[in-house]
Amino acid sequence: MKVITHLAFKSVLNRKATAILTILTVAVSVILLLGVERVRTQAKSSFANTISGTDLIVGGRSGQVNLLLYSVFRIGNATNNIDWKSYEEFSQHKSVKWAVPISLGDSHKGFRVMGTNQSYFEHYRYGSKQLLTLQQGTEFNSLFETVLGADVAKQLGYKIGDKITLAHGLSDVAFSRHDDLPFTVVGIIAPTGTPVDKTVHVSLEAIEAIHVGWESGANLGYKPDVEKLKAHKFEPQQITAMMLGLNSKIQTFALQREINTYRQEPLSAIMPGIALYELWGMMAVAEQALLVVSGFVVVAGLLGMLSSLLTSLQERRREMAILRAMGARPRHVFSLLISEASALTFLGIMLGVATLFALITMTAPIVQQHYGINISISAITSHEWQLLMLVQLAGIIIGFIPAFRAYRQSLADGMTIRI
Structure with missing residues (x-):
């Protein structure tokens, strides 16, 4: 066997x-x-880790994928909003450790x-x-302050202290902008590789303030005084959704059932992990x-x-004949190939594995920054080992074709081979 291996290496x-x-x-x-x-x-x-540590997401009655899309991925719109009183009730529920309200509807240059x-x-x-x-x-502490996601700041070139104007709804057109109420950028969130990077964050009170004088998405012509708005204490009437963290995971199903059967208004509570799995x-x-x-x-x-081996095989028939003359048997020729x-x-x-790791090292930061996918350098997994073993096995099986031809030719050629 050592001789065959040595010959293969020399060949x-x-x-x-x-x-x-x-x-x-x-x-x-x-x-x-x-x-x-x-x-x-x-x-x-990365997709599954878009949101972590949240036990329940609550929104208006809807399918769990739709609720996940607009509350976490900022895609689409809610079928219904949640009354602020409902939020207060569940945020103070004995099973709830913390609650995060979110209100969507406005935009800024596509974000x-x-x-x-x-x-x-x-x-x-x-x-x-x-x-x-x-x-x-x-973080924002005043009424007209905003914290930007990393992608918003980078793509639009914003820095701390810049002024931005929000627009009503998703269409950023002149008649829908809140031009008279600019926001000051006070913070930029570090890149996360999640929809947070593409979000403009403001306070709930600010959402209420900029819609003073608006009705059904239209400006009624009223232009409030900024100082008066800052002095006024706003309280949300409705929100889009809320995220809940519970005291114990055991309480998740019980609270989910309670929210889904809530009689004051139609609500849906979903578990993010299950919804993400369904979406994937x-x-x-x-x-x-x-x-x-x-x-x-x-x-x-x-x-x-295979093509390379078969092409070279015709050129190596004399080599095989010489090996036979030196005492090699057909099975030795077969084993050699x-x-x-x-x-x-x-x-x-x-070579492929080494090159892949080198490419990952060079491109991982770029992929993370532009696509939000964290491709980490880690040991080859068991599944990847299986794939590599299959490739190796397939290579050996491929070698059987030229090896069998060489075996037959070496028997027929002897030393009379003509090239």
Whole structure:
């Protein structure tokens, strides 16, 4: 066996150009296979970690995916709002440890505006129960102050002290803007890779204040005095949704049932984890498509290796005949070709894995910044080991085709081979 391995190694070295191209073909296949797998799993992980540590999300009666989309991902709109009294009742419930109210509806240059209070910065978590941190400035403390998500500040070029104007609804057009009530940027949240980065945060009182003189989405012509608004104590009438953290996980189902059967108004309470799982399941087709594409890439790479081996085999018939004359048996020739295919596949896998880790190191910060997907450098998982073993096995099986041809030719050629 050692002799066969040595011969295979020498044979590969003797055909450097062909061997290198074959190794590169396998390496590219492995990079794409593991790269797609890592992006898929990390994207799923980042998706699942969009919100963390929240036991229940409560909104107007709706499907749980719709409620999750507008309350967490800022996509779409609520079917109904929640009365402020309902929020006060459940925020003071014996099972509730903390509550975060959110109010949606306005926008700023394509970014959603969210009204909330200080509890948002204290209790909202993402990822592995990470708290929001301010990259610059402070939280809002005055009526017309705002804290921006990282993407809002970066894309629009805002810095601390800048003035911004909010617009009523999602269409940022002249007649819907609150031009007479500008907000001052007092804080910028550090990047999170979540919808928080694309959100403009203001106080609930500010949401009420900027809509003084508005009715059914239209400005009635009343322009309030800024100082008078600051002196007035506003209390929300309605909010869009609320996030609840409970004293004990055991109480989750009981409180969820109580909220879903609440008689004062129709409400829905969802568990974020289950809703996220359902939402990801709706995108399973895209996930499977990625796996199929990466699988075809591996097949293409292995077929490239097969083509290379078969092409070189015709040129090596005299080599096989010489080996036979030196005492090698047909099974030795067969083993030699199998060993070569196995070695080329193994080297391709090693090169592919090393290159992938190098690419992840270089591109991870860029992917995190632009797409919010945290692709971490971690040890190869058991599933990835299985994929690599399948590639190695497929490479060995591919080697059987030229090996069998060499076996038959070595029997027929003897020393009479003509090139």
